[in-house]
Amino acid sequence: MSLPDVFDPDILALPLYDDAHRALAGDIGRWCAGRAEAWATLDAAEPAASGRALLADLGGAGWLRHLDPAEPASDLRALCLRRQALAYHEDLADFAYSIQELTAAAITRYGNETQQRCYLPGLATGTTAGALALSEPGAGSDLAAVALEAVADGDGFVLNGTKTWIAQGDIADVCVVLARTGDGPGPLGLTAFLVESSVPGFKAEPIGAIAPRSWAQLDFTDVRVGGEAVLGERGQGFVVALDILERARATVAAAAIGFARRAFRLALEHARTRKVYGGRLADLQLVKSSLARMDVKLSAASLLTARAAWAIDGDLDHAKHSSIAKLHSTEAAGEIVDGAVQIFGAAGLVAGSTVERLYRQIRSLRIYEGASEVIEMTIADAL
Incomplete structure (x- = not known):
């Protein structure tokens, strides 16, 4: 693995990054490359087992250390660089890493000291698995439609309902659960809770997906939690x-760049070595055009993502920038991976090949953290 394979050195050289970010890019890229042999068999294992193993891998190597409040914190640009490298090398590693980050972010930003001490050290070592339980059968991107009930009962709450399509839901030890406490209509009536999977009435059922990963439906049947489980404020x-x-x-944008760069590098190498019509595939004008478009899309995605992460780290207005980066990067990545399959031809359709796996893996990113259509509305509302 060379740095230019995973990252664009010209982008990293911009003032949007500093020397610590550039050093991190090299470190995480080399570590991922060194795990290639160990990760080669992940697809053959059950997604839940792979998720647990990867969390232990990531935690043991220190890539989650910053989640512990006793350790130096990480900025979002560093998080994006980690996701880009992990996604480039192994979808499941990026998946496990990202869900730990999501869970920890909610606890770090809204949890009290007791909640942080209870959960963050375990998330940082990978011995505790987290999940963000927001979606429901009738509430995906429209979070205001969440219906899972949390009824006040004495000094606590009783939860009843279902969450679905929950990443790491089948291995999570603690879930950040969005529930309706009835404090007002729509979004005003929602409260976040920290719910441990060991509590009575909690049940997780794995869900299959086009790209195998730890994914589940969570059923809550008279799940009782104390008042101390409220994350942030009620309502x-x-x-x-x-x-x-x-x-x-x-960070989703960064992961999309990782997937897309892998597809681009594979397509470029294949085009340069594939003999066709008395020359190379890369000599054909239409193939040259396709590769050029891939490179332009990658450059634009990298710049938009760097700008968004820089704005977040600078505590600047970032919602629009983050949405733009996510929309462009995920849509562009889908087009790049599709273009790579086209360049490979029939070889790109072989089940289990790297390009075929990337084709399945990239599709979900246009839905995660807000479907593209919802993101477009968000951007339009910010104009």
Whole structure:
């Protein structure tokens, strides 16, 4: 693995990054490359087992250390660089890493000292798995439609309902759960809770996906939690969820760049070595055009993502920038991976090949943390 494979050195050289970011890019890229052999068999294992193993891997190597409040914090640009490298090398590693970050971000930004001490050290070592439980069968991007009930009962609450499409839901030890406490209509009636999967009445059922990963439906049947489980303030759950998702969108963009750069490098190498019509595939004008478009899209995605992450780290107005980066990067990545399959031809359709896996893996990013259509509305509302 060379740095230019995973990252664009010209982008990293911009003032949007500093020397610590550039050093991190090299370190995480080399570490991921060194794990290639160990990760080669992940697809053959159950997604839940792979998720647990990867969390231990990431935690043991220190890539989650910053989640512990006793350790130096990480900025969002560093998080984006980690996701880009992980996605380039292994989808499941990026998946496990990103969900730990999402869960920890909610606890770090809205949890009290007791909650942070209880959960963050375990998330940082990978011994505790986290999940962000927002979506429901009738509430995906429209979080104001969340219906899972949390009824006040004495000094606590009783939760009843269902969450679905929850990343790491089947292995999570603690979930950030968005529930309706009835403090007002729509988004005003939502509260965030920290719910441990060991509590009576909690049940997780794995869900299959086009790209195998730890994914589940969570059923809550008379799940009782104490008042200390409220994350942030009662009635402010929508604010908690929206803040975490807005910040996370830039990291989804970074992961999309990682997937797309892998597809681009594979397509470029194949085009340069594939003999066709008495020459190389890369000599054909239409193939040259396709590769050029891929490179332009990658450059634009990298710049938009760097700007968004820089704005977040600078505590500047970032919601629009993060949404723009997420929208462009995920849509462009889908086009780049599709273009790579086209360049490979029939070889790109072989089940289990790297390009075929990337084709399945990239599709979900246009839905995670806000579907593209919802993101477009968000951007339009900010104009």
